Amino acid sequence: MxxxxxxxxxxxxxxxxxxxxxxxxxxxxxxxxxxxxxxxxxxxxxxxxxxxxxxxxxxxxxxxxxxxxxxxxxxxxxxxVWPTRQETNQTTLIVVAVVIVMSIILWLLDTFFGWIAAMIIG
Structure with missing residues (x-):
């Protein structure tokens, strides 16, 4: 060429x-x-x-x-290659579910450590 x-x-x-x-x-x-x-x-x-x-x-x-x-x-x-509407909805729902679960876990840890600190401090 x-x-x-x-x-x-x-x-x-x-x-x-x-x-x-x-x-x-x-x-x-x-x-x-x-x-x-x-x-x-x-x-x-x-x-x-x-x-x-x-x-x-x-x-x-x-x-x-x-x-x-x-x-x-x-x-x-x-x-x-753009995701389909169904893929987008499923991914969004998974992200929302993981955020909710992690929020509950962090809330429980915060409550537990707060209870421990209250027991130590009095």
């Missing part, structure tokens, strides 16, 4: 990250400056700035590797 893997070249990453920070700062400052405007307009503007910041961050090396991590996580999530 002859597979050519071309490494992407990420230039000016520090400037891109600076632009991301500036977009976030502009969103915070703009939200404060335009506080008299309706909330809907401010939220829409913040969503637009967030989308722009995400696009710029994606164009960096760390942003691209983060996106690959997200895609790999989605692939692995599809491989998970």
């Amino acid at each position: 002859n597979v050519k893997s071309e490494a992407k070249e990420y230039r000016l990453d520090s400037i891109k990250w600076l632009l991301v920070v500036l977009l976030v700062v502009a969103g915070v400052a703009g939200n404060s400056y335009f506080s008299a405007e309706p909330l809907l307009y401010r939220v829409l503007a913040l969503l637009a700035l967030t989308a722009a910041a995400c696009v710029v961050a994606y164009k960096t090396a760390k942003g691209a590797s983060f996106w690959e991590l997200i895609q790999g996580s989605i692939v692995e999530l599809r491989k998970v």
Whole structure:
């Protein structure tokens, strides 16, 4: 197999990250400056700035590797065998039963040691 893997070249990453920070700062400052405007307009503007910041961050090396991590996580999530509703209910009931039994055991031990301490102290 002859597979050519071309490494992407990420230039000016520090400037891109600076632009991301500036977009976030502009969103915070703009939200404060335009506080008299309706909330809907401010939220829409913040969503637009967030989308722009995400696009710029994606164009960096760390942003691209983060996106690959997200895609790999989605692939692995599809491989998970989820329990059926019956299995979930049975497991929940077992956990509740064990918690109740352990609570009774600990209560009895506490009562016993309290009785012993009361007998010693008087």
